[in-house]
Amino acid sequence: MDISVTYGDEEVAAAAEPALRKLVGDGVPQALAAGDPSLWGPEAKEEAKIRLGWLKLPAASRELLPEITALAERVRAAGLDHVVLAGMGGSSLASEVICATFDVPLTVLDTTDPGQLRRALADRLERTVVVVSSKSGTTIETDAHLRIYEQAFRDAGIDPAGRVVVVTDPGSPLEQVAAEAGYPVVRADPHVGGRYSALSAFGLVPSALAGADVARLLGQAEEARALLGSGSAQDDPGLALGAAIGAAALAGRDKLLLDDSLSPINGLPDWAEQLIAESTGKQGRGVLPVAGIDPTGAPDELVVGIDTDGDVEVRGPLGAQFLIWEYATAVAGRLLGVNPFDQPNVTESKENTARILAAAGAGPLPAGAPALVDGPVEVYGELPGNATDLPGVLTALLSDIPSRGYLAVLAYLDRDAAFDVPVPEDASFEEITDIWAAHDPASLQGLLSIRTDRPVTFGWGPRFLHSTGQYHKGGPQNGVFLQITGAVGDDVEVPGRPYTLGRLQLAQALGDRDALHQRGRPVVRLHLTDREAGVRHLLTAAREV
The missing domain is CATH 3.40.50.10490 (Glucose-6-phosphate isomerase like protein; domain 1)
Incomplete structure (x- = not known):
């Protein structure tokens, strides 16, 4: 399995080199791999303490597989082949990429548009299972989706208890709603922030119900995890990518153009967009990810190719890409001097x-x-x-x-x-x-x-x-x-x-x-x-x- 990050631009390599020396000299790769919450300064430490669980997900999420597999088997046995995911941001973006890449159908509702909701409701309601996904359990859009589907099921003479699956953090208001309604609940790791949750229950449950091979996804991530924390840019793809993004941004190249035109992975830039923008865009600084347009050669552009040539090239299967980008974003946050785990605005x-x-x-x-x-x-x-x-x-x-x-x-x-x-x-x-x-x-x-x-x-x-x-x-x-x-x-x-x-x-x-x-x-x-x-x-x- 080819998992690598290479620099295709001499200017990027020149900017990244001193950043890499500084990161390695400060022991950042090993500290991050070990989950040290002090890496982003004293003000970020308390938040980081409860937001580094994503580092353990490649192995820890395997504990969810029996529960997820049993749930998927029950859904298929009931003839429910239309999987609808009601979730916003980190509760939907990863699943959309996973299902598109594994070529399995998933209807994603991350909208409040009435037309989009009506279209989903009109599609095989009698064979629909709805995954209601919210970390906080209070997301207003997801609450609306659940209420609308509950009413639609009842109007059709269908018991919602057999059609709704909930993914949420332990103790959330949504977990209480699920308990009262009799909905099965898959509890996510509360020490993982939404945009870092691709390999958690939020990414895995809807994808598995739709038919994606999530065990394979975790295997890909485990191979990448073994490379992180080595302290060598040549061997550590997350460190190499994070140093390039952070150093380039500090040098003025803070518009990150994501190119996946030759990649077998479908839609990763849409997921990376949230991860990077929400993690770095604060305190008047940050990296702006841009998907869907061609480079212009402007001096503030940094082109990162996903399985594609660029100023930086990131190679690897989807599970590996998820973890590499998460690790790199945490590294870039340190270089930029921002807390990559909060979202103050x-x-x-x-x-x-x-x-x-x-x-x-x-x-x-x-x-x-x-x-x-x-x-x-x-x-x-x-x-x-x-x-x-x-x-x-x-x-x-x-x-x-x-x-x-x-x-x-x-x-x-x-x-x-x-x-x-x-x-x-x-x-x-x-x-x-x-x-x-x-x-x-x-x-x-x-x-x-x-x-x-x-x-x-x-x-x-x-x-x-x-x-x-x-x-x-x-x-x-x-x-x-x-x-x-x-x-x-x-x-x-x-x-x-x-x-x-x-x-x-x-x-x-x-x-x-x-x-x-x-x-x-x-x-x-x-x-x-x-x-x-x-x-x-x-x-x-x-x-x-």
């Missing part, structure tokens, strides 16, 4: 959302009045550059990005809606792909990226709030933000809660807008009064920039 948007919902009661949410209307798109916020139409807004946003900054596109929409667009029966694969792309809000990232040398990131809301949202608020003050929301035609009630999904979705966008405004970040919100027409209009406008 994540709660701001959550608190703002709760405040907005409570203050509005049953009345309208405080969306404000549009500053500009261009066809099916309303523009909210301060218009950049005195723009008079949508292409002008996009042009001005790109020009407003600081010299070392970035543009973040944040779409609170249905990420699967484009695949519902009808395609001709005789269409080729390329034609089908083009049709989908023409209706996909994510296409905006590529259209804007080719019009600037600054990185353009794309995140689905509210999913990114549990990921890059920390970097947006806590990282360097050089981001420009473009929110996209959409009108809801067929909303979904959340049983037992005073809001619908659509209302919660908009409140989350407005709450994050307020959090960004409070920190002086420029934000423009585009609201699609007709979602399908609005996406087409927006993409057309981007082509005119």
Whole structure:
């Protein structure tokens, strides 16, 4: 098994060399491998004490395999072949990568979009098992998903007790809910933070139920674990990667472009994005991971190839990659002088959302009045550059990005809606792909990226709030933000809660807008009064920039 990290850029190697000498001289590799919580300074020590369990997961998680295997066998024996994962951030991203890489189907609900929920509900409900996954047991999106599915099962004459599996930390409110409802619970290691939990119950349970070989995944991780802590960059891939990321960032190359174009692993950049952004983006510093765009050669870029050539190349199977990236992120955190295990700014948007919902009661949410209307798109916020139409807004946003900054596109929409667009029966694969792309809000990232040398990131809301949202608020003050929301035609009630999904979705966008405004970040919100027409209009406008 080839597990390695190599430097393909002389400048990266030159920057990493003194960092490696310093790390080795300070005994960091051995101390980290042993779980020393003092590595990130006295202020981080108490948090690190309860967040280093991920180092033991390759072996420790094997103890879960009999329980997980028995659960999977019961699910299959009951004829339940549609696995739905209700979880946010660290509770869903790893499972999505695992299942995509092992080529087994998994429906992931990390959204508050009513259309996306309705699509999942309409898909084989009679053969559905829902994994409700939340470390804290209080995640608002996951609570809504559970309530909606419980009601749907009851309405269909199905006992939810046979259809819901819970993954959570011991003693969480969700564990108590599960005990009262009779749901089976798989308890996760409480000493593992969400974004470091890929090899814990959070990553393994839904993946195993979907049919992935999680024992093989752990075996891959165990091989990588044996390499960590050696103190040699040549033999320790986690140390080599962490030194390169941290040293490059300190030298000004703090935009981390993740390239997996030749990798057999599917979607690892989306998982790494949360790990890196949420771990390093604080105290006005950090590393911005960027997935989905090509390098421009800008001086602040560092290209890391996953099984692919780059300034740094990381080779290894998925289980090994998970552990190497986690270890490297902890090393980079030490070099950057930040605590890689806390997320001090994540709660701001959550608190703002709760405040907005409570203050509005049953009345309208405080969306404000549009500053500009261009066809099916309303523009909210301060218009950049005195723009008079949508292409002008996009042009001005790109020009407003600081010299070392970035543009973040944040779409609170249905990420699967484009695949519902009808395609001709005789269409080729390329034609089908083009049709989908023409209706996909994510296409905006590529259209804007080719019009600037600054990185353009794309995140689905509210999913990114549990990921890059920390970097947006806590990282360097050089981001420009473009929110996209959409009108809801067929909303979904959340049983037992005073809001619908659509209302919660908009409140989350407005709450994050307020959090960004409070920190002086420029934000423009585009609201699609007709979602399908609005996406087409927006993409057309981007082509005119």
